[in-house]
Amino acid sequence: MKGLMMDVPLNIKTIMSHAAMVAADTKLISRRADGSISRLTYSDAFARTARLANALDHLELSSEARVGTLAWNDHRHFELHYAIPCTGRICHTVNPKLFPEQIKFIINDAQDEALFIDPQFIPMIEAMQDQLPSVKHWIALCSANELPQSSLPDLQAYENLLGCEQDSYDWPLLDENRASNLCYTSGTTGDPKGVLGSHRSIVLQCMSQNMASQLGLTSEDVVMPLVPMFHVNAWCMPYSAPMAGAALVLPGPHVSDAAAITDLINQEKVTFSLAVPTLWSGINQFLNASGTSIPSLERGVIGGAAGALQLYQDMDRHGVTLENGWGMTELSPIGSYNRYLPSHDQLPKEDQAEQRLKSGRPLFGIQMRIVDEDGNSLPHDGETTGVLEIRGPWACSAYYGKPREHDWFNTGDVATIDPSGYMRITDRVKDVIKSGGEWISSIEIENVVMSHPGVREAVVIGVAHQHWSERPLLIVVPDDNYPTLTSDQLLSYLEGKVPKWWIPNACEFVDTLPHTATGKVSKKMLRENFNHYQWA
Ligand code: AMP
Numbered sequence: 186m187k188g189l190m191m192d193v194p195l196n197i198k199t200i201m202s203h204a205a206m207v208a209a210d211t212k213l214i215s216r217r218a219d220g221s222i223s224r225l226t227y228s229d230a231f232a233r234t235a236r237l238a239n240a241l242d243h244l245e246l247s248s249e250a251r252v253g254t255l256a257w258n259d260h261r262h263f264e265l266h267y268a269i270p271c272t273g274r275i276c277h278t279v280n281p282k283l284f285p286e287q288i289k290f291i292i293n294d295a296q297d298e299a300l301f302i303d304p305q306f307i308p309m310i311e312a313m314q315d316q317l318p319s320v321k322h323w324i325a326l327c328s329a330n331e332l333p334q335s336s337l338p339d340l341q342a343y344e345n346l347l348g349c350e351q352d353s354y355d356w357p358l359l360d361e362n363r364a365s366n367l368c369y370t371s372g373t374t375g376d377p378k379g380v381l382g383s384h385r386s387i388v389l390q391c392m393s394q395n396m397a398s399q400l401g402l403t404s405e406d407v408v409m410p411l412v413p414m415f416h417v418n419a420w421c422m423p424y425s426a427p428m429a430g431a432a433l434v435l436p437g438p439h440v441s442d443a444a445a446i447t448d449l450i451n452q453e454k455v456t457f458s459l460a461v462p463t464l465w466s467g468i469n470q471f472l473n474a475s476g477t478s479i480p481s482l483e484r485g486v487i488g489g490a491a492g493a494l495q496l497y498q499d500m501d502r503h504g505v506t507l508e509n510g511w512g513m514t515e516l517s518p519i520g521s522y523n524r525y526l527p528s529h530d531q532l533p534k535e536d537q538a539e540q541r542l543k544s545g546r547p548l549f550g551i552q553m554r555i556v557d558e559d560g561n562s563l564p565h566d567g568e569t570t571g572v573l574e575i576r577g578p579w580a581c582s583a584y585y586g587k588p589r590e591h592d593w594f595n596t597g598d599v600a601t602i603d604p605s606g607y608m609r610i611t612d613r614v615k616d617v618i619k620s621g622g623e624w625i626s627s628i629e630i631e632n633v634v635m636s637h638p639g640v641r642e643a644v645v646i647g648v649a650h651q652h653w654s655e656r657p658l659l660i661v662v663p664d665d666n667y668p669t670l671t672s673d674q675l676l677s678y679l680e681g682k683v684p685k686w687w688i689p690n691a692c693e694f695v696d697t698l699p700h701t702a703t704g705k706v707s708k709k710m711l712r713e714n715f716n717h718y719q720w721a
Pocket of ligand 1: 370509510515612703
């Protein structure tokens with residue numbers, strides 16, 4: 186017997202209608218490249234979204250067109266996140282910080298019919314336009330008077346495109362399993378691979394994120410995603426914030442300018458933000474150096490890479506509780522979340538620290554397990570490490586245009602899971618250091634080193650060793666205030682804090698670390714740079 190409930194599809198349009206009803210006057214702020222501010226309400230932004238939907242139809246894009254964006258976090262990109270999927274098309278966010286070769290590959294693989302481009306990226310696209318045969322329309326994300334001179338054929342200004350359209354649209358009732366969003370992930374080997382989300386996967390991810398024991402946004406929140414919309418839709422904030430009736434503050438291009446960001450936090454009374462550890466670290470350093478305070482900011486998600494305990498503790502002093510969120514592009518992106526609970530305060534001091542560094546419990550809907558090299562499930566005892574596998578309605582079952590994957594998705598992360606369901610990432614499979622046949626957790630060593638006040642950034646990589654096959658090498662960006670810091674001091678600082686045989690054989694100082702296009706430290710590049718490293 187079938188249940189007698191209405192068959193109402195879970196599609197992105199329902200987020201828009203809901204927010205238009207419960208949060209029509211809630212603000213959607215965005216900061217332009219020149220620092221000036223655009224102030225809209227959700228009601229204004231959805232009226233503009235309707236105009237954009239009409240414009241997409243007038244461009245005669247096909248019904249399942251992939252529409253590419255190369256853009257920062259701002260209100261125009263927000264509008265594209267709704268108009269493209271809600272007209273049945275696929276919003277393909279392209280990471281403009283990738284190498285041009287990768288960008289060209291991605292646009293061609295997706296067969297994008299139109300590109301919406303921030304003026305800053307137009308020169309890069311001009312240089313490859315002849316090699317992008319599927320693209321028929323080029324739109325600059327600016328007003329008519331900001332339209333740059335360009336060799337792109339019939340380049341139009343976004344505001345001109347919207348100017349002559351009506352601000353109502355007859356939205357179609359779309360199947361919830363219809364494709365909605367496309368984002369490529371640049372793996373370590375081979376070409377980037379497309380992760381194709383659906384209306385249903387986006388809606389379910391946002392509903393699960395918004396549970397009180399997870400990110401739990403409310404209509405009191407003012408949310409500022411520093412994670413880019415071109416990387417898995419800023420962890421879905423353009424969808425989950427309006428779903429919760431929370432306000433959105435979009436920071437525009439200058440996300441790594443900590444002074445500008447803290448200024449925006451104070452001006453707009455931001456309560457919640459999301460960023461990778463490198464950006465939180467920049468904010469922390471700025472607050473320490475300038476004495477600025479950010480009283481409205483209560484909580485933040487630190488994710489995309491492991492953050493050091495010291496950073497959590499420093500941000501506590503600034504009044505911001507950081508919460509660890511783990512995920513990946515293939516998971517739309519959040520899989521687990523470590524919501525700070527009052528019961529954590531009852532734990533012994535050293536366990537409190539351990540607790541915060543865990544990657545959290547799975548969001549409702551996500552199943553997790555750890556397995557050995559033969560695929561056997563391993564115990565959830567908080568000690569045994571294995572490869573993390575997941576299943577769930579917002580986990581990728583196959584890459585775009587590629588054959589299906591297994592029922593369980595192999596994340597390529599190495600983790601433990603404890604009896605309360607808390608998962609902790611100890612490494613990436615490819616970053617694991619195997620010394621004399623035993624695994625060493627680079628993340629745990631980095632975490633201890635980062636608690637030394639003379640260390641600004643620290644990374645541990647495996648380097649070939651004649652006897653042990655691999656040994657850890659510590660690479661450190663020292664803090665300017667500690668000019669006398671030595672390698673030996675740092676190595677002896679690790680004694681008693683990690684197993685003796687984990688202590689790196691050497692420590693090298695560098696001025697900066699290489700970062701990937703998504704703002705994470707690139708261990709791959711470091712391994713290449715230290716490929717011929719000679720142990721003393
Ligand atoms: P991406 O698909 O580019 O978002 O990268 C996903 C990968 O980033 C994961 O498989 C992890 O290796 C890493 N990652 C994401 N979040 C965390 C986290 N909270 N702690 C440690 N690593 C993380």
